[in-house]
Amino acid sequence: MKQTINNWLKNSHLLNIKSIASIFLKPHCFLCATNRTQKHGLCSGCLNDLTWAPANSCLQCGLISDGNLCGSCISSPPDFNATHAVFIYAYPIDTMIQRYKYGTSLSLSHAFGQLLNEKIRLINNVDAIDLIIPMPMHPTRLKERGFNQALEIAKVLDSLLCKSKISKLDYKNAIRKTLTPPQASLPLKQRVKNIKGAFKINKDLTGKRIAIVDDVMTTGASLNELAKTLKQAGATHVECWVIARTLPH
Ligand SMILES: [Zn+2]
Numbered sequence: 001m002k003q004t005i006n007n008w009l010k011n012s013h014l015l016n017i018k019s020i021a022s023i024f025l026k027p028h029c030f031l032c033a034t035n036r037t038q039k040h041g042l043c044s045g046c047l048n049d050l051t052w053a054p055a056n057s058c059l060q061c062g063l064i065s066d067g068n069l070c071g072s073c074i075s076s077p078p079d080f081n082a083t084h085a086v087f088i089y090a091y092p093i094d095t096m097i098q099r100y101k102y103g104t105s106l107s108l109s110h111a112f113g114q115l116l117n118e119k120i121r122l123i124n125n126v127d128a129i130d131l132i133i134p135m136p137m138h139p140t141r142l143k144e145r146g147f148n149q150a151l152e153i154a155k156v157l158d159s160l161l162c163k164s165k166i167s168k169l170d171y172k173n174a175i176r177k178t179l180t181p182p183q184a185s186l187p188l189k190q191r192v193k194n195i196k197g198a199f200k201i202n203k204d205l206t207g208k209r210i211a212i213v214d215d216v217m218t219t220g221a222s223l224n225e226l227a228k229t230l231k232q233a234g235a236t237h238v239e240c241w242v243i244a245r246t247l248p249h
């Protein structure tokens, strides 16, 4: 199965007639192209090979713990109250997210949105959340990339979670006002410094319970800064809902 996933990752940037045909014909696995699709366009073999987040994660920050709060969240709690991640950020999920983010596998927003929906339904009372806010992107970055990867996942998630009810998606009132350099290669201290004051909220959120949707949570510096800003605008509870959580090396 690993080999078939590798093949997909190698070829997914090419226009694949076979996979386009499969959309109109019977369902094929998104990664290995067998027609034994189970869920989210994936077969059971490929689903098993994904790096699912373990159940014993820290309730607040999502890192490996004993299923309660980790030491770091007890001694210096983050501004968000909970973290729910579908996967650990490792191969092949890391490569899939990179492909998605940089626009070569845009259709993955559907699979990611569906997977996040299932995770949230398992562990959360959806009615207890008032608003779903995707991690905002700076307008300059949006222009460069053409889409906000967190918003596309949040749209799918919102349509599944809220179904016939009123949408909870709010992607207009949280703004990224500062263009920060890419955070990936920076140490935590620098990330925290870069992101400080980067967000602005254009809405009174008094008493609101909010879920922030993002693709990857690395150090959590951006999510923490947004959570802090949401709370300054009146939110009482903020959760991070992410596709993948990076574990420290
Ligand atoms: Zn497969």
Ligand SMILES: [Zn+2]
Pocket (backbone or CB within 6 Å): 058, 059, 060, 061, 062, 063, 069, 070, 071, 072, 073
């Ligand atoms: Zn923790």
